[in-house]
Structures are given as structure tokens and as C-alpha cells.
Amino acid sequence: MNPIIDGVQKAFQLIFSGDPTFYGVVYRSLFFSGVATILAALWGTPIAMLIGLREFRGKTLVKSFFNTMIGMPTVALGLILYLVFSKAGPLGPLGLLYTPAAIMLGEAVLVTPLIISITTNAIEAVDPEMMNLARTLGASESQTSIAILKEAMNGVILGNIAGFNRAVAELGVALLVGGGILGATDVLTTDISLYTQRGDLGLAIAFAIILLLIVFGINLIIMLAKKAKILLTFGRSPQ
Amino acid sequence: MVALVELKNLSKSFSDRTVLDNITLQIEEGEILALLGPNGSGKTTLLKILAFLEKPTGGEVTFQGVPVTAKNVEQLRLQSAMVFQRTMMFSTSVYNNVAYGLRMRKMPKTVIKEEVSKALSLVKLEGFEQRSAKNLSGGEQQRVALARALVLKTKLLLLDEPTANLDPKNAAIVEDVIATANRELKTTIVIATHNMFQAKTLPNRIALINDGVISEVGEPSEIFSRLSKNLASFAAVDNTFVGTAETTADGTTIVDIGNGVRIEATAQRSGEISIFISPQDIILSKSAVTSSARNVFKGRITSIIESGSLVKLTVDVGQPFAVQITKRSFSEMGLNLGSEVYIAFKASGVQVV
Structure with a gap:
């Protein structure tokens, strides 16, 4: 049988099979990328606020550093993180290599520059006089920053979604620091790679279709949300 | 206090x-x-x-x-x-x-x-x-x-x-x-x-x-x-002119603001005075319209600034006048830079400052 048709058939069989092994992989992919994105947002957003709201020497340099880091090959970052997490590495004693924690941390590092760059741009696009508006209405400096962040919310959300997209679709980090251990650290991308190497193209294609559906699904939601202006009114009040 | x-x-x-x-x-x-x-x-x-x-x-x-x-x-x-x-x-x-x-x-x-x-x-x-x-x-x-x-x-x-x-x-x-x-x-x-x-x-x-x-x-x-020299330097403010006033037999005042522009005002004054005409009080038309307005001048549009629902125009009639009209009027009249227009305002609309 044609391996492509076979793949497509297998994909739909898997989706509707309720096979726990398959759903485990999908769940891990979404969960690891989700946690990674949240981690990256947690430390990336404050950094973006500092870059976007303050004037300091070397600001352009810092911004172009993060812009460049967006293009970091995932395999190269995976290798660096492997060295960091490996027994002889600085975080070796934590024993994180080939655990879900390593994947989540690694993907968080991977998507941090993307989230910082998009969030910074969104913050810088807000009218700078907005800060004075918040201040004159009685906001403290931290409340002022939060007000600006709320005005930039569309861009912030976009940055986080882009981050999630990159995390869920990347292979290098997940493979090198996660090891693709079946049932433990394997995700959609590592399984695609594994089954392709094994010559089980049907399964590989099935996983690829699922991955594409996830990515398309997310983008579709963004588009629909934009149309419905949900994003525009996001954040009930600028506190 | x-x-x-x-x-x-x-x-x-x-x-x-x-x-x-x-x-x-x-x-x-x-x-x-x-x-x-x-x-x-x-x-x-x-x-x-x-x-x-x-x-x-x-x-x-x-x-x-x-x-x-x-x-x-x-x-x-x-x-x-x-x-x-x-x-x-x-x-x-x-x-x-x-x-x-x-x-x-x-x-x-x-x-x-x-x-x-x-x-x-x-x-x-x-x-x-x-x-x-x-x-x-x-x-x-x-x-x-x-x-x-x-x-x-x-x-x-x-x-x-x-x-x-x-x-x-x-x-x-x-x-x-x-x-x-x-x-x-x-x-x-x-x-x-x-x-x-x-x-x-x-x-x-x-x-x-x-x-x-x-x-x-x-x-x-x-x-x-107190017509101070400071106020005169505020001529940068829209439609404020300094000129020489003469009272007429009708009991109004003609103010010569230079360049051949003579404005009729109701206030009785003579000598050097400053006058102000609110941009909102000026009527703009494409041809000379017969009306009760005592001041009618022909000129050309030299600048167009849109702000919100309004359009601010500068009309040069020898002196620059700021005129404010709605965006709708502006597009309906088909105005452009350089368009020839008439401005008109009543003598009572001229405020002596």
C-alpha cells in the first residue's frame, strides 16, 4: 500500500481509537510545551517589560541579542543543554537528563527569546504617554507597568502562542535532553523521528498529521478570536 | 488667597x-x-x-x-x-x-x-x-x-x-x-x-x-x-491680527490689518488694536454669497489639517485666516490645496482683544 495513504488512514484510526499510548504522546507534547511556555512567559515577560519600558545603554544590543536567539537551531541548543544537564555538567547532580523536567526547562529556554522579542515590541508599540496617564491617575510605578502590559495584551498573547507553537513543533531539545524514551519522555516530534528511522512511515505520518492539526488548530483559534475581537477586549480592567 | x-x-x-x-x-x-x-x-x-x-x-x-x-x-x-x-x-x-x-x-x-x-x-x-x-x-x-x-x-x-x-x-x-x-x-x-x-x-x-x-x-x-507688546507677539495664535482702527460714519470700525485686508468690526475703537475672529465663526463658500456678513474676502487654501471630525483650513486672503469646518462639508465641497474660496464673517464676530 502507498505509505502516504497508509499514514493518513493510520492517523485517523489512532485519533478515534482511544489508544492510551497514542494519547499519552499527544498529552505529553501539549503538557511539556504548555509548561515550557508558561515558564518562559514567567521570566520572559518581566524582562520584556524592563527592555520595553526603560531607557538604558545597550538597549539596542540587548534587543538584537534576543532577536538573533530566536533563530537558534534547536539541535545546537539541545546539545548545549545536554552538556549542562549531563553528569559532568553544572546541573548534572540534579539528575534531570532524560526526564520530562529537562524537556520543559529546555523548551522554555528555547522559546524565551521569541516571547521576549514579541512582548517587547508590543510594549514599545503602546503610546509612551500612557505611562504618564496611569501615573497622573494615581498608579505607582509597578501599577503603571501593569497598565502598559494590559494595553500590549494582544501582542503578549500572540508572543506566548508563537512560543507554544515553536515548543510543540521542535525536535532538537526534546530528543537530546529528553531522549525520546517511549512512554516517558517521547513527544510527537521525537516519535515522528523514531518511526521514520524504523521505517514505520505510516505511524510517522500519523503523528505528523496530528502535530500539524494541533498547530493549525491553535492558529485557527487565534484567527477566530481576532475576528471576534476577544483579544481586543482581553483583560477586564487595566488595574 | x-x-x-x-x-x-x-x-x-x-x-x-x-x-x-x-x-x-x-x-x-x-x-x-x-x-x-x-x-x-x-x-x-x-x-x-x-x-x-x-x-x-x-x-x-x-x-x-x-x-x-x-x-x-x-x-x-x-x-x-x-x-x-x-x-x-x-x-x-x-x-x-x-x-x-x-x-x-x-x-x-x-x-x-x-x-x-x-x-x-x-x-x-x-x-x-x-x-x-x-x-x-x-x-x-x-x-x-x-x-x-x-x-x-x-x-x-x-x-x-x-x-x-x-x-x-x-x-x-x-x-x-x-x-x-x-x-x-x-x-x-x-x-x-x-x-x-x-x-x-x-x-x-x-x-x-x-x-x-x-x-x-x-x-x-x-x-x-492693556495692549501689551506681549499680546501682539501672540499673533501666532489663529486669527489674531494687529491693525489700525478707524471709526466709520455708520458707527462701526474698520481695522486695516495690512496687505489690503480691511476688517469691519462693531466695537468702536481707533488707533492700534488687536482683533480676534474665532475660526468657528467664519463661513466658507466656493462663490461669493450675498449675506448679512460685513466681511467677505476671496483667497486660496494654503493648508489642510484634519483633526477628528473637523478640518482646519488656512485661507490666505492677503492675511492667513484659520477656518474650521466639518469633514463632511470639506468633502462635499470638493476642496483641495490651492482651491479658490470665499470667507465671510459678521462684523459682530470680530472680537477686540
């Missing part, structure tokens, strides 16, 4: 540009003070210093006798509120916009609800609570901005060109609210304006500011009657 704010030898520079130079000024409790000056004279910067948003480069600012320092500035900001010339709305509902400052002050929800509703009715925007602020018209947004500041009941209210971009209807509402706030809440108000007409009617005192220097401070009647 007690001074609410005192500025002593205040100066402000941005890198090598001096914006405010050696300003000494007292703002008295309960007054409306107008800062009258052309664009770029330093009015906005002075307001920002009074709002404790900008730090002066030199001199001293005291609020109720307390010197402003880096330590107490956030606390002092709670006593003053500024409404900016460019209206800015938070991307949320009208209610949340007006409630913002009250939330910052940790007011209870029930109080916030009550105060927001009062403030909105003051600016005649009852029922607008749940509307998206950014979808309102320019005039409505400016009124929300005013309500957002007024709701805080600060001692000091700073207004930067509050009616500059508004149509007459919205401008009238805003001026009314300003007067009410001063009268009923006893709010001390400082208005930056380049609109002489506004400066003449609203404030208790006027400070003339030009090139970062305050040249005169006094009551409007005092400032306008």
Missing part, C-alpha cells in the same frame, strides 16, 4: 534645549488659571511639572508649602490629575477607564460605582458605562478623559488644550464641566490653551507664556485691555 502650588525660579531643559526658563508663579487655591501661549511655548511641560510627572532641571516646586522631592512625588501625584491634549483611552470599557484612578486609591466597589456614575453624568455620558472607550468619537473620548480625572476630586486639575480638537458642541460641554468643577468641587484648575477666546471667559487669571518664559500674569480684563 492661599497658594496651592508655588513655582520658584523653575527651569526645565531637555538635553541642550531650554523649554522653561526661570518661571516663578503662584497658583492660588480655588482659581482657574489659563496658561496662554502659542504651540511650543512650554505650556505642556509646565503642566507636567505641576502634575509631578516631569522633574524640573532647576528651581523649586512646593505643594501646599511642602517641597516636592523624589520621595513624596508619588504621594503628591494623588493630589493632582492631568488631562492630556491627545486623548488616551485604556482598551477597556468607559466604566473601567473612569474607575481606574479610584481603584488605584483602593476605594470600595460601591463607592466607585456611585462616583463613576456621577462623573459620567457630569460630562453628559450617562449610560455609556459598558461601551468600549476606544470606539467613542473624539469628543466623547475627551469627555471620558475629563470624567476620569474629575472623579478623583484632586485638589489640582491640569488641562492641556482641553477643547483644541473638539467640535463646538463638545467644546461647550467641556467648558461647562470645567466651570462646574471649579465652582462646586472648588477644584483649582490650570488650563493650557492657545485659544484667546477661551482664556478670556473661563479663567480668573491668565499667565502669558512664550518661549518658556512667563511674561505677564493678571486678570483677563487686565491682560486683554
